[in-house]
Amino acid sequence: MKAVVVHGAGDLRVDERPEPVAGPGEVLVAMEWGGICGSDVAYWKNGASGTASLTHPLVLGHEVAGRVAALGPGVTGPEVGTPVTVHPAELVGDGHLPDRIAGRTNLYPHVRYFGSAAFDPHTDGGFSGLRAVRAEQLRALPTGVDTLSGALAEPLAVAMHAVFRAGDLRGRTVLVNGAGPIGSLVVAAAKHAGAATVVASDIAEVSLDVARAMGADETVDVSVGSLPDDVEIVFEASGAPAALGSVLRATARGGTLVQVGNLPGAAVSAALGDLVTREITWIGSYRFVEEISDALAAMAAGLDVTPVISHRFPIDAAADALAVAAAPGSSKVMLELS
Numbered sequence: 001m002k003a004v005v006v007h008g009a010g011d012l013r014v015d016e017r018p019e020p021v022a023g024p025g026e027v028l029v030a031m032e033w034g035g036i037c038g039s040d041v042a043y044w045k046n047g048a049s050g051t052a053s054l055t056h057p058l059v060l061g062h063e064v065a066g067r068v069a070a071l072g073p074g075v076t077g078p079e080v081g082t083p084v085t086v087h088p089a090e091l092v093g094d095g096h097l098p099d100r101i102a103g104r105t106n107l108y109p110h111v112r113y114f115g116s117a118a119f120d121p122h123t124d125g126g127f128s129g130l131r132a133v134r135a136e137q138l139r140a141l142p143t144g145v146d147t148l149s150g151a152l153a154e155p156l157a158v159a160m161h162a163v164f165r166a167g168d169l170r171g172r173t174v175l176v177n178g179a180g181p182i183g184s185l186v187v188a189a190a191k192h193a194g195a196a197t198v199v200a201s202d203i204a205e206v207s208l209d210v211a212r213a214m215g216a217d218e219t220v221d222v223s224v225g226s227l228p229d230d231v232e233i234v235f236e237a238s239g240a241p242a243a244l245g246s247v248l249r250a251t252a253r254g255g256t257l258v259q260v261g262n263l264p265g266a267a268v269s270a271a272l273g274d275l276v277t278r279e280i281t282w283i284g285s286y287r288f289v290e291e292i293s294d295a296l297a298a299m300a301a302g303l304d305v306t307p308v309i310s311h312r313f314p315i316d317a318a319a320d321a322l323a324v325a326a327a328p329g330s331s332k333v334m335l336e337l338s
Contacts (some may be wrong), residue, residue, distance in 0.1 A: 001129030004318040004335070007057045009047035012319050015057075020132040022072030027135050029084060031337040033151040034127045035063035035181075036325040038262070040115065044322050050265060052117040061127030062088040062114035065141065065150030066337070075135045083141040085150040086126060086133055087292050088114035106161070106287040127318070127335060139292055142300035151334065152185075152305050156295035159185035161288035162260040163193050166233050170194035175231040176216070177247050178238025178261055179207035181332040184214045184308050186235050186260060191215040192303050201227055202238075210331045213307035222246075230255075237261045245271030253278045260285040308332045 005015045022028040040060045042049040065085040068078050078084065092110040101107050112118075115125025124131075141150045159182060163169060174195045176186050179202035190198050191214075200211035201220040208219040220227060227250035234251045236243065239261030248271075251257045257280055275282055299305065310331035313321035318335060325333040 002315050003059045003128035004061065004315065005057045005059050006043045006047075006054065008054060009045065012044050012322060014316055014318055017128065019130050022070050022075070022132045024073045025075060025135055026072040026132045027068055027075055027078070027138055028070040028072070029066045029086070029126075029131050029133050029138070030069040031064055031066040031126050031128060031131055032147040033065050034061045034335045034337050035151050035155060036321060036333045036335065037063055037155070041322055041326045043115075043117065045326065049117070050262075054117050054122070055120055056122065058115065058117055058122045059124035059126075059128055060115045061125035061335075062086075062116070063151050063154040064114070064126035064131070064337070065147040065153070066131075067147070068138075069130060072132070072135075078138065078140050083145075083147050083150060084138045085141060085153045085292070085296070086114065087137045087139060088125075088154060089287070090123075090134060090137065092119075104289060106289050127315070127337060129337065139296060142296055145296060145299045148309075148334065149299055149306060150296070152308065152332070153292050153295040153299070155181060155332070156185050156189065156298070156305055157288040157292040158182060158260070159189040160291040160294050160298070162186055162235055162258050162285040163189045164291065165283050165285045166235070166256055166258045169233065171196045172233055173197040173199070173231055175199045175201065175228060175234045175250060176211070177201045177227065177234065177236050177243060177250075178240070179204075179211040179216075179219075180237065181308055182260060183207075183235070183237030184210045184331065185305060186237055187211050187216045188214040188303060188305055188308075189298075190235070192298050199228055199231070204328060206329050207331065210308060210310070214305070232256070234258070235260055239263055241268035241270045245274070248272065248274040248278070248280060251278065251280050254280075256281045256283060258283045258285050309334055312336060
């Protein structure tokens with residue numbers, strides 16, 4: 001079978017690999033679609049994503065969907081042919097968490113994640129023709145949700161978790177700074193959660209076009225304009241330290257800022273004084289818990305997230321797909337894996 005494998009920084013190949021077999025407790029999935037994430041791009045460009053560095057080749061991809069091809073020993077469902085997506089996280093160890101964060105499995109310290117080099121051996125992702133997946137990680141797609149949309153359930157879950165962290169949005173005005181794929185999905189998730197007005201900001205007009213297609217009521221091109229004032233709930237989705245000062249200033253006194261864009265792990269320079277003087281609540285948002293099921297339910301109820309897709313490529317053109325995903329002018333880039 002074909003698999004999209006990063007061998008090192010700048011070294012991406014579509015390799016032929018043996019077809020896997022579903023072991024005990026596993027389900028074999030014939031993958032159909034995969035979405036390229038910033039971490040996939042980072043492994044390709046840098047040989048690392050965050051603190052995780054490649055020590056041997058890695059199959060990329062954690063935003064995937066396909067159909068059940070076979071059941072391993074001891075597995076009774078789902079039926080062969082069922083369209084599914086994957087919760088990419090598998091806890092390593094006993095799964096125990098302190099009472100203060102009970103149930104928040106996204107904060108568990110040892111997690112194997114699809115397409116991640118955090119462990120050695122690494123955890124291969126799903127950018128391949130077939131992938132054996134633990135049965136409990138599968139989520140059946142609801143009627144009316146195809147596998148193209150199903151591959152967007154994982155990033156939508158990230159956005160929905162950020163919205164959950166912000167609290168009740170019904171009837172409120174929200175600012176989303178950064179209209180890349182995650183920011184645009186936060187726009188959609190905020191509108192789905194009942195926000196009255198969602199303002200999206202970015203430096204790229206093409207990203208603002210996507211945000212509008214995803215439900216943004218207003219947009220701001222911050223390359224030529226300023227963020228609005230006194231917004232009660234703000235989502236920072238750009239991950240750009242240089243934006244933090246203006247985003248804090250846009251947050252209302254006593255307001256809430258949810259940081260969903262990944263910030264650098266190294267020291268950065270940022271103007272943070274308003275965090276104190278405006279008594280802003282700054283909340284981190286990391287991956288998700290079970291919001292992937294909420295994402296599928298929202299899609300089944302009519303939430304269309306396909307406007308976030310800007311490009312589609314066949315698996316043989318994976319190198320071109322990652323190059324497009326890394327360049328300005330794209331939103332969510334999808335790989336056809338079947």
